[in-house]
Amino acid sequence: MKVVHLATTDLGGSYKAVERIHRGLQMNGVESVVLLRTKYHSDSVGTQVIDTPVKSLLSKAKNVGNLLLSKGEVISDHFGTNMAKHPAVREADVIMLHWVNSFIGYRNVEQLLALGKPVVWVAHDMWNCTGGCHYDRYCGRYAEGCGKCPLIGSKKENDLSRRNFIRKARAFSGSLTLAGPSRWSAECAEKSRIWQGRRITWIWNPIDYEQYRRLEDKEALRAKYGVVTHKKIILFGACLALSNRTKGAQNLVGALRKLEAEKYLLVVFGNKDEERIEDCPLETRYLGYIHSEEEMTEVYNLADVFLAPSEQESFCYTVGEALACGTPVAAFCIGGIAEQVTHKANGYLGEYGSYEQLAEGIRYCTEHPMQYIRNANSLKEIGGKYRKLFEELLS
Numbered sequence: 001m002k003v004v005h006l007a008t009t010d011l012g013g014s015y016k017a018v019e020r021i022h023r024g025l026q027m028n029g030v031e032s033v034v035l036l037r038t039k040y041h042s043d044s045v046g047t048q049v050i051d052t053p054v055k056s057l058l059s060k061a062k063n064v065g066n067l068l069l070s071k072g073e074v075i076s077d078h079f080g081t082n083m084a085k086h087p088a089v090r091e092a093d094v095i096m097l098h099w100v101n102s103f104i105g106y107r108n109v110e111q112l113l114a115l116g117k118p119v120v121w122v123a124h125d126m127w128n129c130t131g132g133c134h135y136d137r138y139c140g141r142y143a144e145g146c147g148k149c150p151l152i153g154s155k156k157e158n159d160l161s162r163r164n165f166i167r168k169a170r171a172f173s174g175s176l177t178l179a180g181p182s183r184w185s186a187e188c189a190e191k192s193r194i195w196q197g198r199r200i201t202w203i204w205n206p207i208d209y210e211q212y213r214r215l216e217d218k219e220a221l222r223a224k225y226g227v228v229t230h231k232k233i234i235l236f237g238a239c240l241a242l243s244n245r246t247k248g249a250q251n252l253v254g255a256l257r258k259l260e261a262e263k264y265l266l267v268v269f270g271n272k273d274e275e276r277i278e279d280c281p282l283e284t285r286y287l288g289y290i291h292s293e294e295e296m297t298e299v300y301n302l303a304d305v306f307l308a309p310s311e312q313e314s315f316c317y318t319v320g321e322a323l324a325c326g327t328p329v330a331a332f333c334i335g336g337i338a339e340q341v342t343h344k345a346n347g348y349l350g351e352y353g354s355y356e357q358l359a360e361g362i363r364y365c366t367e368h369p370m371q372y373i374r375n376a377n378s379l380k381e382i383g384g385k386y387r388k389l390f391e392e393l394l395s
Contacts, residue, residue: 024383080105
């Protein structure tokens, strides 16, 4: 069996899923290939397909066109790259789409489906289900076909979000299957008219439990990263942690103001060098971008609690990785986070939007012994589930 993965870049949590699913499939005897629009790291898995100056110029021109047709958080991907003629796509038995914005447009999806092969789209956020937003901020209008989009302040039924929605529904047909990385993401697809009558399933994103594990000497790790303290350490971070609204930096400060400031130290990773949290009530250390998984494992292990104040999440890799390292998680009870955290066992789930409950979660996790619960989503386990899905689709 041959599988080809298509993704925009080798950055962020969605690429982690690509790389780990790829490895998990290989563990299950599947021949797997990754194709990227843009490759930023020479050691990452995948081959860059925009590999000449002419292709690069054309891709940038198409992206400019998409930006002109988009508005705010409502993203239109009318223009993209035709991957249906690529040799790896032609040779594959199954095509997997991941986060492909600014790479695969609506027409390109139709071109891939015209090959007659099973196409599985992993919904790393809500864009597959909506009229263009990556997360709907709980407006719920995608269940009605969008229109009157609050993210662009629209009062019109036939606005950009509705037109995008109709175009997607026309493009996303044939042998296309949606695979959500959580039950929640699959349930979102079930509500969306785009996916009516089409196959929807859910398979957790995989965690590399050989890499992300408990380390013994917490004090040595704190010394290494310059956070030697008698205080309890709260860890917060993500890719673009302080600028990505979905990750909840605005909720972070609200929760921290409910704590006794003298008892806690905040450690932040994933921030740009110049980024700082305004009016943070706690003593704070900034680690910036963490460049390796080995370092990331150490950072999770030096903390007493990982704080995930996200607004919406289809899975949330930082939560899964922290839990794999034995670090409890305090978070809102939302999306894929709620499926990984067991309340008052390996973490604490507060009511969405309640800063007081998020703060109580921090207190609870740092004052009570926590369990280690290994979820059934190792690389090999998830690779096996995807192989089984592919076998069903091919049969």
